[in-house]
Amino acid sequence: MATYPGVISTHDRSTVAKNIEDVLVDQIVSQLTATETQEGSAPGDAEPGDRDIVFTGTFEAVNEHFQRNQWSDGLPIVPPTLGKVEAFLRHTDRAPGEVLGVMHPSQAEATVWKVAVNGVMAGCRPEYMPVLLAMVEVMCDPAYGMKHGGSTPGWEAMIIINGPIREQLGFDCGQGSLRPGNQANTSIGRFYRLFARNVPRFLPGTTDMATFGQMFRAVVAENETACSGMGWEPLHVTRGFKPGDSVVTITSVRTSSDPFSTAGDSAERHLELIVDWVKRMIEPYQSSRGYVESHVLMLSPVIASILAGAGYTKHDVSEYLKKHATVPARYYERHMMLADHHTPDTTVAALVEKGELPAAWHVSDDPERLVPLLLPQSQWLVVVAGDPLRNRSSIFRQNFKQGYATSKKIELPKNWRAPV
Numbered sequence: 566m567a568t569y570p571g572v573i574s575t576h577d578r579s580t581v582a583k584n585i586e587d588v589l590v591d592q593i594v595s596q597l598t599a600t601e602t603q604e605g606s607a608p609g610d611a612e613p614g615d616r617d618i619v620f621t622g623t624f625e626a627v628n629e630h631f632q633r634n635q636w637s638d639g640l641p642i643v644p645p646t647l648g649k650v651e652a653f654l655r656h657t658d659r660a661p662g663e664v665l666g667v668m669h670p671s672q673a674e675a676t677v678w679k680v681a682v683n684g685v686m687a688g689c690r691p692e693y694m695p696v697l698l699a700m701v702e703v704m705c706d707p708a709y710g711m712k713h714g715g716s717t718p719g720w721e722a723m724i725i726i727n728g729p730i731r732e733q734l735g736f737d738c739g740q741g742s743l744r745p746g747n748q749a750n751t752s753i754g755r756f757y758r759l760f761a762r763n764v765p766r767f768l769p770g771t772t773d774m775a776t777f778g779q780m781f782r783a784v785v786a787e788n789e790t791a792c793s794g795m796g797w798e799p800l801h802v803t804r805g806f807k808p809g810d811s812v813v814t815i816t817s818v819r820t821s822s823d824p825f826s827t828a829g830d831s832a833e834r835h836l837e838l839i840v841d842w843v844k845r846m847i848e849p850y851q852s853s854r855g856y857v858e859s860h861v862l863m864l865s866p867v868i869a870s871i872l873a874g875a876g877y878t879k880h881d882v883s884e885y886l887k888k889h890a891t892v893p894a895r896y897y898e899r900h901m902m903l904a905d906h907h908t909p910d911t912t913v914a915a916l917v918e919k920g921e922l923p924a925a926w927h928v929s930d931d932p933e934r935l936v937p938l939l940l941p942q943s944q945w946l947v948v949v950a951g952d953p954l955r956n957r958s959s960i961f962r963q964n965f966k967q968g969y970a971t972s973k974k975i976e977l978p979k980n981w982r983a984p985v
Contacts, residue, residue, distance in 0.1 A: 567592035653681035666705025668765035669712035719775025727801035728811030736786035740952035817968020832875035859970035
């Protein structure tokens with residue numbers, strides 16, 4: 566590896582050229598000409614087997630050991646004893662050694678056993694195991710893009726639960742449901758970050774290069790009772806699943822808006838302010854680079870019912886936002902160049918001519934003409950949740966093609982019995 570000194574995107578061309586000549590060239594030549602050495606493994610360095618005991622001691626001593634080995638997220642973990650792990654395995658028909666995928670950057674296998682171990686550590690209940698397995702299947706799916714989980718934007722996963730499992734496992738979808746407190750929402754959200762740390766091994770400062778990073782998010786459970794009452798399909802049905810399926814959907818979130826309030830009994834009045842927030846949240850840079858995104862719009866049941874009452878479906882809301890979230894072409898071009906160091910001759914017209922933007926971006930040369938912020942293929946995941954007596958909404962901005970919205974059906978074991 567050859568290391569450039571400093572932040573290249575903040576240097577002028579002469580500084581970049583000087584650093585390449587004075588710093589990088591010698592490193593590159595040295596790396597290409599050095600004799601490669603093979604480091605052997607010392608006795609005892611092999612990864613322990615699933616049932617090997619790696620440590621014994623008190624609760625405090627176990628936690629100290631896990632902290633030293635970077636197996637913990639900084640909070641106390643539940644020691645994953647054999648008995649506790651086996652209790653989780655009784656809630657799946659899958660073999661403990663089954664490999665769900667190979668994960669980057671560690672190249673480690675994500676096994677059913679490892680899912681159970683990290684579920685114990687996160688404070689989950691054994692009956693959450695089917696949900697945890699579906700989550701890891703998402704994490705292993707190339708379409709999701711977990712291998713980018715340590716990129717500098719520091720995105721975090723938003724986990725959305727739909728279907729009968731919501732009530733069976735006691736997920737909260739009401740007032741304050743994104744706060745820590747409810748065991749299912751909180752511990753399953755923590756599981757995602759622990760698993761990402763311990764199997765693919767995303768560790769801050771090495772494989773996880775998040776500029777700021779985020780805390781793990783509590784799971785979002787959609788209020789399907791409210792959806793049914795207003796004639797809206799729940800999220801998993803809009804994504805092609807059956808109403809009786811239990812489904813987990815995971816998407817990345819770079820940042821979120823304020824939980825902004827809207828007023829009035831007209832759907833268009835509410836949509837107008839939602840569009841205004843979309844304009845604040847979405848960068849022109851994103852569509853100019855061809856990123857097809859899957860942002861989340863979370864609506865309280867109050868706002869959702871007003872939109873549904875006016876005849877809008879979730880799909881209609883998504884299309885409305887894409888159609889009306891527009892900005893002047895001059896702003897789009899200026900932001901595009903500032904954000905990505907485009908040269909001044911990289912214009913919207915040039916991108917349309919090269920086929921990198923649709924024709925709608927260049928219907929004229931008027932700098933005040935309005936151009937869309939989102940590509941036609943982009944989507945909004947509309948989720949109904951939160952306080953049923955508050956007129957608030959929130960936008961969660963997805964991270965380009967990293968952590969793209971992916972859904973998996975939660976497969977229940979044959980002997981599944983919903984907890985009482």
